[in-house]
Amino acid sequence: MLRHALPRAVPVCLALLLSACGHEEPVHTSISPAMVVQPQPSALASQSYPGEVRARFDPQLAFRIGGKVTRRLVDEGERVKANQPLAELDPQDVRLQLDAIRAQVAAGQANLTLVRTERDRYKILLDRQMVSRSQFDNAENLYRAGEAKLKQLKAEQDVASNQASYAVLRAPQDGVIAQRQVDVGQVVSAGQTVFTLAADGEREVLISLPEHSFSRFRIGLPVSVELWSQPDQRFSGRIRELSPSADPKSRTFAARIAFTAGKVPAELGQSARVFIQNDAASALTVPLSALGAENGAPYVWRVSAGNTLEQVPVRIGPFGEKSVPVLEGLKADDWIVAAGVHVLHAGQEVRPVDRSNRTINVAAKE
Known part of the structure; x- marks a missing residue:
């Protein structure tokens, strides 16, 4: 009897298995979130240059006659008064x-x-x-x-x-001895620098500008200055002086920045940072992390209205510390992926979010 029932049971089991396979639930692919940003006008971005606070007037002091130095009355960093003796020659x-x-x-x-x-x-x-x-x-x-x-x-x-x-060298005005270049027993000639005096009064910031972008700087260009001792405050200034020739060693051009914000608590030798805005108002800037490159050609990932990615080639300017200017390829209302660009691919669907993990409606073009 078992022998006659087995052939009948096998088709029934196969039918049940085929029925179960036909009702399998489909697998859903997850959509990864992507942090997106909009390009910012380059006028809001700026390049910074390190500098040092110097005196507005820093004359180099020298004897008007030659001779042997017999006395040195001051040292580097010492404050002096006008007409105070600084050094003496053998009379x-x-x-x-x-x-x-x-x-x-x-x-x-x-x-x-x-x-x-x-x-x-x-x-x-x-x-x-x-x-x-x-x-x-x-x-x-x-x-x-x-x-x-x-x-x-x-x-x-x-x-x-x-x-x-003239055998006695005197200070022409109040100030601080910034440099000392002779010592007792040294024979100096007329006009040879003995001291450099940082005169009291106005203070400036000395910076070095790169050779490749020197043409865009000019005397009178407005800047902002941040002192190392006061990192959360910026003081307005302008370029007062530009060197006409580059330094033969560093190939940079010296520039002096004058403060225009009235009295500034800047002391001699302090570190400072000068911020100069970019000239091109039509250019946009994007974070460095948003930029990718393929065969030396830079690109960014733009999110389309359907939340899919498209690779957009761009033309960029000089790199900044945290951003890079985009001269061609983007519009101000575009949304681009700000991080993880090396793991993305064209046509990929993403969920655009901002830095606070809030969903962005790309189609609205905010």
Whole structure:
């Protein structure tokens, strides 16, 4: 009996299995979220350059005569007052020159007294017609020559007296000694820099500008300055001075930034950062993480109205610290993927969200 029932049961089981397979539930593919952003106008972005706070006026101080340094009265970083002695040269040579010219002045005065007396005597004799006119004229010329010679010697005495005073180097104004370049015993020449004085008053920031983008900078260009000691506050400024030639070692151009925000708590030697806005108002900027490259060609992933991805080639400008300007390829109302661009592919469906994980309606073009 079992033998006759088995052939009948097999078709029934097969039918039940086929029926169960026909009612299997379909597998749903999950849609991954993608953080998206919109390009920002480049006018809101800026490039930054590190700098150092310097004095508006920082004259290089030097002796007006040469000699051997016998005393150094101040050191680097020391505050000085106007007319304060800073260093001294050996005064022996200039004192000897002054003594020599003083002796010459005394001899000139004695000679002038002699020729004056001779002229007066010849004038009396000429009135009595006891000497000729030519003899009197000769005495008159000797007197005038002696008078001129004495004036010359007195002028040389003044010069020698000044030379003696030049043996002491004095501060031209209040300030701080920023650099010291000589020491006691060193022989210096006239005009050789001895100290650099950071004068009290206005402060500026010295920065170096890159050679490749130097043409877009100009004197008077507005900037903003952030001091290292006050990172949350920016001060307005402008480019006051641009170097006409590049540094031969760094190939950068020096620029001085003047503050325009009134009194700024900037101290000498402080670190600062200067922010300069981009010129191109038509360009847009995107985060660096949104940029990809294929065979050297940059691209971004744009989310279409159906929440699918399309690869968009773009033309970019110089890289910034956190963003890069996009010169061609995007519009301001586009939504682009801001991170994870290396794992995406064209036509992929995503769920666009912002940085707070809120869903974005791309079709609305917010």
